[in-house]
Amino acid sequence: MSGVSQPSLSPQQRKDRARTRRDQPEPGRPKTEQVSAADKPGLKARQVAAKLLGAVIEQQTSLDGLTDPDHGHPHFRQLEARDQGLVKAILLTALRFRGTLTQEIAARLDRPLPSNATALNHLLHVAAAQIRFLDVPDSAAVDLAVTAAEADPRTRRFKGVVNAVLRRMTRELGGAEVTTEPAIDCPNWLLERLIAAYGEPRAKAIAAAHRMPAPIDLTVKTDPEAWAERLGGQVVSGPSIRLDATTQGSIASLDGFAEGKWWVQDASAALPVRLFGDLTGKTAADLCAAPGGKTAQLVLSDATVTACEASKSRAKRLVANLTRLAHDAETLIGPFQETLGDRTFDAVLLDAPCSSTGTLRRHPDVGHTKSLDDVRRLAEVQRKLLDAAANHVAPGGTLVFSNCSIDPIEGEELVKAFLAERKDFTRRPIEPTELPGFDKAVTSDGDLRTTPEMLSAIGGIDGFYASRLQRVG
């Protein structure tokens, strides 16, 4: 679980959080002590940040994978915890504002960088993200970038350029608000998809929402009002509460975590299971279950639950989460098409793997690691999974299909094609009154469609899609 303090910062929050003293001398170290360039405090963190930025941009590697505490990049894992926090903050910010930083850097170069100067480019972006958005002294950001440039044979000859560009940046932009259009920070392929799906004004609003870090939402087992007050947050809808941005400490240190009273789950991700209604005495299958937020909801709604998860490592997380919550569910490890045989259930949830384009606020790397081809490929995976899932729905039973993509190819269009083919299923439209606070997210077809600019007054929401289907034959 990540810490509560958000590592990535919006322009409004710039330089007032992520307080780090890593650029100061180590406690007890005399200020006059000479340190070699390689030992400069904070240098390693900047070098790792530049390397990881390269892995995201050039190899389309996911940031979660690179910064995983157990399986992440070895250089990242070697860092101290607070340097890991700084690296994550730099990368989230550098990716969230990539278009803006690219423009601001380019405007301060005498001539464009050679196209193969990728290492140099990443180094500049890492420093620029600190200068523009993080609570790191500008002088330290510049000095460490120059030292890093000098230490790398690929960038050594550009040391002077790094120094000049970044110094100009601190002089000309120090303390200035971001004035670029939000769309500049949305990767082109994604912006085009958003405009095609939602029209230009809404696509731009979504792009603006992507610049804001996501708040932390919890799903509580009981009494949302009381828990919101106890943890210093507010009720969003149903069992979802939102923590205040000033909440301090790690998630695990918060009241009620150890006792399993709640779990972390964006309020929009908690909506699909609510579409089943009361499941007392019914059987339910969560076909794509890990890490288990929705399985936990199904257990809470008093169903007898079977949770399927194809990935062994993710199944471990699922089991650990259910254990902490003292939630009882049958857990089957392997693709549900193989583990379920011909079993059928009253309620089936298919929360399918997707492009995750609805989660850019917390995963700004997604726009850079995914492409339209990935969206299409994942839609095809979902089509097959939906077809297979349908066979596990008992006659009269309900199938909820959901995912966190905001591309209709993975949502509305997929369900339309499914219903055209499977005459044994019909849509059971969602009534706007079913999901208080989310009535505007119910489409004219009766599906659920959230996009990140919704609920902006309280910090936005992840993009999500869900459709409720009923087996009639």
Ligand SMILES: C[S@@+](CC[C@H](N)C(=O)[O-])C[C@H]1O[C@@H](n2cnc3c(N)ncnc32)[C@H](O)[C@@H]1O
């Ligand atoms: C979007 S995530 C599910 C998130 C989860 N429902 C939650 O709310 O915590 C999709 C999950 O489906 C799993 N998965 C993919 N294909 C699967 C299959 N055929 N059978 C079971 N699990 C599968 C993936 O490993 C991944 O953990």
